Amino acid sequence: PPLHRQRHQFVIDFVERNKPKKVGDLGCGECSLLKKLRFHREVELLVGVDINGTQVHKNMHGLAPLSTDYLQPTYNQLCIELYQGSVTQKDARLRGFDLLTSIELIEHLTLADVKSFSEVVFGYMTPAVAIISTPNSEFNPLFPGLAGFRHSDHKFEWSRAEFRTWALEVCQDFGYEVEFTGVGQAPSGLQERVGFCSQIGVFRRLRARDDSNVLLEDVFSYTLVSSLNLYH
Numbered sequence: 763p764p765l766h767r768q769r770h771q772f773v774i775d776f777v778e779r780n781k782p783k784k785v786g787d788l789g790c791g792e793c794s795l796l797k798k799l800r801f802h803r804e805v806e807l808l809v810g811v812d813i814n815g816t817q818v819h820k821n822m823h824g825l826a827p828l829s830t831d832y833l834q835p836t837y838n839q840l841c842i843e844l845y846q847g848s849v850t851q852k853d854a855r856l857r858g859f860d861l862l863t864s865i866e867l868i869e870h871l872t873l874a875d876v877k878s879f880s881e882v883v884f885g886y887m888t889p890a891v892a893i894i895s896t897p898n899s900e901f902n903p904l905f906p907g908l909a910g911f912r913h914s915d916h917k918f919e920w921s922r923a924e925f926r927t928w929a930l931e932v933c934q935d936f937g938y939e940v941e942f943t944g945v946g947q948a949p950s951g952l953q954e955r956v957g958f959c960s961q962i963g964v965f966r967r968l969r970a971r972d973d974s975n976v977l978l979e980d981v982f983s984y985t986l987v988s989s990l991n992l993y994h
């Protein structure tokens with residue numbers, strides 16, 4: 763399957779195994795991951811955030827229920843909310859989630875904005891788990907004819923060591939542990955040398971949400987684009 767599907771499948775497999783109730787996708791783009799996640803019955807709240815409000819707006823209709831969704835004999839309630847906003851800004855409505863994902867987003871930020879992203883996501887939103895994916899630059903020589911970055915909007919592409927350095931600093935600063943993995947295998951024999959095409963960090967919060975979180979101020983900087991309640 764194409765790489766973007768493999769990245770989303772990685773999240774879906776995680777959701778199937780861990781059954782988070784509140785899930786948010788940061789930089790949700792065309793909402794294709796959210797569209798798949800809405801079929802998972804354990805999910806009660808599904809939130810998407812993207813800086814590109816037009817894109818989110820255009821795709822929100824695809825999240826509306828199919829008529830058959832109403833015909834299920836047993837149902838759970840699912841609330842879907844889409845916001846226009848930047849992941850460099852805090853918003854209290856994204857706090858306390860079981861899972862936040864950020865798939866191929868951070869490489870679109872300047873390094874100063876990556877720092878804000880880390881503070882917002884790990885210091886303020888404090889999800890129990892965060893899944894972050896980004897290109898692995900060590901894999902790039904396997905793309906024929908690629909000179910420079912994989913996409914003109916990328917501000918950087920990190921090697922495994924660079925991703926690791928950022929991730930371990932996040933863990934140290936905000937009390938998380940991280941496991942490194944990825945999707946997109948190199949041809950046999952090269953996997954060890956170049957790693958995965960997309961590298962993924964699965965971050966787990968070490969402490970339970972404690973009283974110190976109560977002291978975090980409630981900030982609302984995102985704009986609600988759409989909100990749906992459905993039964994599934």
Ligand code: SAM
Nearest residue numbers: 789790791812813814847848849865866867870
């Ligand atoms: N996560 C989606 C996926 O896997 O298909 C989309 C990935 S796309 C390469 C990057 C997305 O990040 C775009 O939709 C873009 O609008 C969004 N984005 C870029 N900067 C952002 C920011 N500061 N805050 C929120 N979203 C941002």
